[in-house]
Amino acid sequence: MPFTRADEMADLALRRVTASGAEYGDIRFLKSTSQTISGEDRRIASIRDVEDSGFGVRVLYHGGWGFAASSVLSLEEIPRVADLAVEIARGSASLASEKTRLVEEPVHRDRVATQTRIEPLTVPLDRKTTLLREVMDCVQREPEIVRSSASLWARRDRKLFVSTEGTRLEFDLCAVQGEFTATARYDGRFASRTFSTPHLRTGYEMIEAADFMAHAPLIASQAVEKVKAPAVRPGLYDLVLDPEHLALTMHESCGHPSELDRALGYEANYAGTSFLTPEKRGTFRYGSPHVNLVADNTEPETLAATGYDDDGVACQRWDIVREGLFVGYCTNREVAAKIGETRSRGSNRADSWGSVPIVRIANIGLEPGSASVDELLADVKRGIYIEGHGSYSIDQRRYNFQFGGDAFWLIENGKRTHMLRDVIYHGITPEFWNSCDGVADRRHRRRFGFITCGKGQPGQSGWMTHAASHARFRRVAVIKG
Amino acid sequence: MSTANAKTWPKLTSADEFRFLADLVLKRSEADHTVINCHDQHGGTTRFANSRVVQNVDTRRGTLTVAVAFDRRRGSATTTDFTAGAVQDTLDRAERIARVSPEDPEFLPPPEPQVFPTPLTSRPETTAAGPSRRLEYANEAIGQCRIENLQAAGIVSSSVASVGIAASSGLFAQEERTEARFSLTVQAEDATGWSAAAHRSIDHLKIQDRTLSAINKAKRSRDVQELAPGRYRVILEPAAVAGLWSWMLWTLDAKSYDKGTSPFAGQLGRQILDERLTLQNLPDHPDLLGTGFTHEGLPSEDSVWIEKGVLRQLAYDRFTAQQHKIKRIATLEAPCVSASGPAAFKTQELIKRCERAILVTNFWYIRTVNPTDLTLTGMTRDGTFLVEDGQITTAVRNFRFHESPLRVFKQVEAFTEPVEAVTSETGKMLVPAMVLPDFHFSSVTRF
Numbered sequence: 001m002p003f004t005r006a007d008e009m010a011d012l013a014l015r016r017v018t019a020s021g022a023e024y025g026d027i028r029f030l031k032s033t034s035q036t037i038s039g040e041d042r043r044i045a046s047i048r049d050v051e052d053s054g055f056g057v058r059v060l061y062h063g064g065w066g067f068a069a070s071s072v073l074s075l076e077e078i079p080r081v082a083d084l085a086v087e088i089a090r091g092s093a094s095l096a097s098e099k100t101r102l103v104e105e106p107v108h109r110d111r112v113a114t115q116t117r118i119e120p121l122t123v124p125l126d127r128k129t130t131l132l133r134e135v136m137d138c139v140q141r142e143p144e145i146v147r148s149s150a151s152l153w154a155r156r157d158r159k160l161f162v163s164t165e166g167t168r169l170e171f172d173l174c175a176v177q178g179e180f181t182a183t184a185r186y187d188g189r190f191a192s193r194t195f196s197t198p199h200l201r202t203g204y205e206m207i208e209a210a211d212f213m214a215h216a217p218l219i220a221s222q223a224v225e226k227v228k229a230p231a232v233r234p235g236l237y238d239l240v241l242d243p244e245h246l247a248l249t250m251h252e253s254c255g256h257p258s259e260l261d262r263a264l265g266y267e268a269n270y271a272g273t274s275f276l277t278p279e280k281r282g283t284f285r286y287g288s289p290h291v292n293l294v295a296d297n298t299e300p301e302t303l304a305a306t307g308y309d310d311d312g313v314a315c316q317r318w319d320i321v322r323e324g325l326f327v328g329y330c331t332n333r334e335v336a337a338k339i340g341e342t343r344s345r346g347s348n349r350a351d352s353w354g355s356v357p358i359v360r361i362a363n364i365g366l367e368p369g370s371a372s373v374d375e376l377l378a379d380v381k382r383g384i385y386i387e388g389h390g391s392y393s394i395d396q397r398r399y400n401f402q403f404g405g406d407a408f409w410l411i412e413n414g415k416r417t418h419m420l421r422d423v424i425y426h427g428i429t430p431e432f433w434n435s436c437d438g439v440a441d442r443r444h445r446r447r448f449g450f451i452t453c454g455k456g457q458p459g460q461s462g463w464m465t466h467a468a469s470h471a472r473f474r475r476v477a478v479i480k481g
Numbered sequence: 482m483s484t485a486n487a488k489t490w491p492k493l494t495s496a497d498e499f500r501f502l503a504d505l506v507l508k509r510s511e512a513d514h515t516v517i518n519c520h521d522q523h524g525g526t527t528r529f530a531n532s533r534v535v536q537n538v539d540t541r542r543g544t545l546t547v548a549v550a551f552d553r554r555r556g557s558a559t560t561t562d563f564t565a566g567a568v569q570d571t572l573d574r575a576e577r578i579a580r581v582s583p584e585d586p587e588f589l590p591p592p593e594p595q596v597f598p599t600p601l602t603s604r605p606e607t608t609a610a611g612p613s614r615r616l617e618y619a620n621e622a623i624g625q626c627r628i629e630n631l632q633a634a635g636i637v638s639s640s641v642a643s644v645g646i647a648a649s650s651g652l653f654a655q656e657e658r659t660e661a662r663f664s665l666t667v668q669a670e671d672a673t674g675w676s677a678a679a680h681r682s683i684d685h686l687k688i689q690d691r692t693l694s695a696i697n698k699a700k701r702s703r704d705v706q707e708l709a710p711g712r713y714r715v716i717l718e719p720a721a722v723a724g725l726w727s728w729m730l731w732t733l734d735a736k737s738y739d740k741g742t743s744p745f746a747g748q749l750g751r752q753i754l755d756e757r758l759t760l761q762n763l764p765d766h767p768d769l770l771g772t773g774f775t776h777e778g779l780p781s782e783d784s785v786w787i788e789k790g791v792l793r794q795l796a797y798d799r800f801t802a803q804q805h806k807i808k809r810i811a812t813l814e815a816p817c818v819s820a821s822g823p824a825a826f827k828t829q830e831l832i833k834r835c836e837r838a839i840l841v842t843n844f845w846y847i848r849t850v851n852p853t854d855l856t857l858t859g860m861t862r863d864g865t866f867l868v869e870d871g872q873i874t875t876a877v878r879n880f881r882f883h884e885s886p887l888r889v890f891k892q893v894e895a896f897t898e899p900v901e902a903v904t905s906e907t908g909k910m911l912v913p914a915m916v917l918p919d920f921h922f923s924s925v926t927r928f
Binding site: 041043044045046047048049050051052053054056064065066067068069070071072073077080084085087088089091092094095096097098124125126129133146147183185188189190264265266267268269270272275354355356358391392393394395396397399400402404422424426428457458477479481 | 491525526527528530531532533534535536537538539540541542543544555556557558559560561562563567571574575578581582583585586587612613616619620623632634635636638664665666668673675740741742845846847848849850851852853856858859860862879881883905923924925926927928
């Protein structure tokens with residue numbers, strides 16, 4: 001339980017919500033403990049230890065939403081906030097030209113906890129700072145490395161969700177991540193290379209298994225090679241994209257357009273809408289038959305696999321794109337009804353106790369194919385192999401995108417040859433995914449995720465994991481960045 | 482809906498209460514140096530889409546951060562729980578961290594006490610505004626759009642925060658800051674128009690004017706043509722100018738400059754932009770979101786960063802400033818870009834002067850492509866038009882740009898006086914609309 005007497009406080013709040021005549025209400029208590037250790041240029045620049053706790057009450061009154069939240073946890077504050085949520089919902093209802101309706105969800109009573117071997121927040125701090133300093137020292141031994149950075153992050157969320165429908169869910173969730181970067185300077189320009197673990201719901205054992213020190217010399221030497229590499233010559237290239245890189249490409253060009261609230265216009269003023277409008281579902285050719293994009297919020301260790309979302313809906317697995325055809329959306333209990341679905345996909349999430357849940361991208365991944373990476377490369381005469389994340393930008397309907405990367409190698413006659421710099425590729429989402437003619441097999445599958453996916457007003461950060469094996473795309477437009 | 486909530490909002494941490502909390506921490510701290518930051522905020526947002534309210538929220542969040550140092554070993558801890566036990570626990574956590582942290586060669590003790598400026602950071606009308614006022618404004622924008630048979634999506638938000646810093650050096654500062662925001666995207670079938678505002682005073686959001694502006698843009702965007710990518714003369718409206726300038730502001734840090742990993746490396750004291758352009762910090766300006774002090778306890782004062790195109794100032798952290806023997810660190814919370822010489826009265830005058838140009842309302846999803854020369858990419862959004870013979874002749878499909886502000890702002894053809902500008906990706910600024918003769922659009926999207 002995140003707080004003592006949380007059940008009593010939940011009962012107090014939801015009684016008032018029910019008494020108001022509201023058709024639905026829920027309360028979330030959340031206590032988040034996070035630790036971020038950041039190193040810069042061989043020194044530990046900051047250690048931040050944050051405890052963020054509070055509660056939020058959500059009310060649906062006559063088809064209008066209200067939400068109020070507070071970091072003050074007391075028996076006096078609970079009724080104030082609950083009453084305020086009701087009053088705000090009444091105001092929304094007074095302007096509601098269309099009443100919000102929630103699709104049905106079974107009542108759940110459950111407890112969900114992340115399985116960890118080494119609880120990340122109990123690992124001695126000096127062990128972590130020593131690792132970061134050693135890895136920064138290691139990369140800066142390379143003479144042309146002028147800057148270094150390294151960080152470790154961990155968070156534990158203890159949450160209680162209770163609804164007027166009788167659902168009661170307790171959560172104790174962990175997540176960890178680590179990374180380091182080397183920056184090289186040469187001939188008036190500079191370039192960076194980064195090693196990063198995924199963000200996953202697991203323990204510190206993932207950081208230990210990542211073995212930063214084993215990777216540090218290679219990362220440093222690749223930063224130097226990258227800054228000295230020839231700039232890419234613009235033109236059409238075949239691309240072979242590694243799983244970490246693909247995570248971002250999928251996130252931006254498939255994940256966001258598959259959020260149903262965007263497709264229905266809820267984000268028109270900020271994050272944007274979607275070219276995947278509801279009438280395209282089941283008929284629109286999003287990609288080639290090699291492209292199978294599956295949302296899976298049930299895969300252990302992934303960020304969106306929390307058992308239940310913030311609507312109290314159980315996590316699920318479903319198809320977004322099947323053999324190239326667009327077939328499914330990420331939904332919540334509100335928007336699912338608008339396209340005739342009878343159950344939410346369980347993708348409604350808030351980034352804190354003080355935020356109202358909104359539709360978020362699920363753990364959308366590219367299903368493995370049958371080739372090996374060598375086989376994907378072997379059939380490329382002139383191409384580029386891209387690893388990691390770099391520049392990224394996409395229009396507000398998710399058509400026109402542009403991506404860089406962290407490291408680039410020229411492919412000539414089926415072999416990776418030397419590094420390139422300043423590689424940027426751009427295209428139109430469905431044209432790009434229709435140019436995919438091969439996906440590597442399950443042996444190459446890896447997972448990467450994001451905890452800073454921006455959406456909503458006020459802005460919120462979404463968490464999700466994207467898994468993929470390497471994939472090949474034909475004749476993609478490349479320019480010099 | 483009644484306005485009763487405005488009266489029953491919980492009282493935020495006052496200056497006296499913050500001093501009491503800070504004294505409690507300072508008295509109990511065993512560290513050599515202790516700094517306490519408080520940010521206690523209450524605010525809400527009414528969000529609408531498809532001309533109806535889809536989200537209506539109100540949140541009170543107080544955070545207290547305690548940072549301590551034993552010699553050069555540092556640690557910090559934050560809590561949202563202001564009860565005595567939790568504050569003690571936060572201090573204990575910070576001390577535990579500091580005791581096992583490695584020495585930081587860049588550690589500096591907290592700043593000495595000083596007299597801070599007292600700009601008008603809080604407006605009572607914003608403090609008093611609650612859910613009903615936000616809903617009233619949202620309804621006003623939605624109603625105007627309904628009259629035109631257009632869809633409205635946007636937000637109205639208001640907040641008040643009590644912000645304070647205290648340190649074992651005797652440093653103490655506290656002020657109340659209010660902020661109100663409005664932004665609106667009007668949808669006319671496939672076309673969109675946009676407008677936005679941010680101000681200390683909720684009375685200054687100009688809901689009606691901005692709604693009409695967004696409506697006009699959406700209506701003008703209905704008939705759209707596709708132009709080929711390439712180099713164009715552009716008329717950038719203030720929001721578009723702010724989008725590009727923000728990236729210059731964010732990359733002015735002195736440490737990167739010293740290490741040679743800044744796009745400005747070697748340019749201090751040199752002409753980097755058009756000789757008529759000046760960038761200043763104006764914390765007292767009533768239309769900017771100036772503050773009296775920064776999170777580090779530095780005073781926010783007037784300063785000149787780029788003077789007639791010459792780079793005069795960098796963003797120093799305290800350690801780098803000490804290395805350079807800089808006593809007063811310039812801050813940039815309230816940026817104003819101005820241009821000297823005859824200015825056009827309004828963007829409309831710039832349009833009249835152009836034989837052929839692309840008029841850009843706003844940019845979206847701006848990101849760095851090449852940090853060495855600050856090449857950026859991004860999309861035009863919510864109103865992109867072709868100007869021919871001094872008039873808007875058609876809307877055009879949105880372009881992706883691939884361009885460095887350090888290149889394009891070297892030559893400015895014409896400009897207006899600086900006006901308020903804010904976007905979803907930038908802070909509030911004062912900037913002119915500008916005509917730039919050579920701007921690279923690298924591709925076109927489908928709408």
